[in-house]
Amino acid sequence: MNEEKKSGQIFDLPTLRRLFTFVKPYQKQFYTLVTLILVSAALSPLSPLLFRYTIDNQIASGDYNGLAKMLAVMVGLLFFQAIIQFIHTYLAGWLGQNIIRDIRVQLYEKILSLRLKFFDQTPIGRLVTRTVSDVETLSDVFSDGMAAVAxxxxxLVLIIGVMFYTDWRLSLISLATVPFMLISTYIFKEKIKDSFNEVRTAVSNLNAFVQEHITGMNIVQIFSAEKIELDKFQKINTVHRDAHIRSIWYYSVYYPVADVIAAAATGLIVWYGAREILHNDITFGTVTAFIMFTNLFFRPIRMLADRFNTLQMGIVSTDRILKLLDSDDYTVNNGTYAPTQLRGEVSFKNVWFAYNEEEYVLRDISFDVKAGQTVAFVGATGAGKSSVINLLSRFYDINKGEIMVDGVEIHQYELGALRHNIGVVLQDVFLFSDTIHNNITLGNPDISRAQIIEAAQLVGAHDFIERLPGGYDYNVMERGATLSVGQRQLISFVRALVHDPKIIVLDEATSSVDTETEELIQNAIEKLMKGRTAIVIAHRLSTIQKANQIIVLDKGQIKEKGTHDELLEHDGFYANLYRMQYKEVVG
Incomplete structure (x- = not known):
């Protein structure tokens, strides 16, 4: 069943047990809340009884002193109930917000540990819904859920008991309309549950659509597709609006119906009670108390429908959150080997890899890179070049074969230690909405401003950074929108180098920059690659001619290996690529 359309069961005990594991750090507050709710429920029948006693005794006999005392008691009870209600409301909100804060932290921590394969298959909007909307729903479960239902x-039980103890005849009259209330409440509960399911699905679709299209806004505008995308959005938004309106319609029907049924019960009490008063079989105070009892009795019945739906939505949200928390699609980090420094030797031995089962993008790949050497990968789009570096950093895990770094299989490394020693500069640079300083350090307090400036000067980025308002404290906005492609590329290069990795990976690192910026990077590469292993992926063959080894990939297989001159002399795949790029025959 599609998880977006699944309906929750209120008494889904396994899910409830998991849900209440989040309460453990706040058990004292939770049980205090439960106690307050129960005390408040136990006090609810007292007011009608006090009114009955006062009317039938003090008022009927003209006992003004006794009346003043009873009024003081009732005012005291009112203040006591108000204090309990205040503490209950605040504590329920406090508890709910603290629990959802903890759940959000657990969810985000889990998301950080998931493999890239998971994000390839899961819409980002759905993850946003899990982390924001679904978690927010749980706040109502704790503040307005199980304890409130109890x-x-x-x-209800106490009021019915007191009513029958007071007068069984009026009790039966009062409860005559209850079957109608229960039927209408059940119908409302089922209808509102369906509309809530529709709203939840529509919210998830809206999140996914908006996130995806704002991220890809440049494509939308490049192809003048604004009108088309607006029409798509309007359709999704209309579904969302209609689902909300249906829920509003159900509420607008149910509450007047419930009020009419409650009013009918009150009318029956007045009709029967007045007749019995005339015959001196029932006191005026008893009839007044039963009118109050009726209001107290029907109010929680009306509330139960909402509370049950809150619980159902909470169970569904909990189920979806738990599925994400229980996901095993994360990078297993069982390795313990964490050397302080690597030499930088890399070896692939008979490596096979597929993003999808049996659809291999790398087939029997084997190569060796000695420490301090530069190896370059070339080949057509889809040949498998980027897959090689994804496997080296364990963004994905291989299907068959072995990858070694310094003679140690990469699964034996502690994941953080492995990735700390591999600096990656990607073609599509991602910068966070933050300062240049924080985008370079990524929050690492061990990296000083002096180290950043030194790396930026070496790369050639220092001058343009200093010209920006605020220099290294300049906010680049979301995805570095205020910088040019070349500037973003230089910052990403500084970011990789300032962590002082022993292995540098350049994935099309110069393909999106102008000639002047590319020259800056090439000059920096020549200085910085000394003592480091470099793995370079590029379409511009001019950038890799000095590599110690060039590997030509085609359809996931190695076709050729050698230096630039050796491959040109071989006159194979590489030579053809070279001639195609430079439009000349090279002998």
């Missing part, structure tokens, strides 16, 4: 049910 309080309402206890209040």
């Amino acid at each position: 309080g309402d049910i206890l209040q």
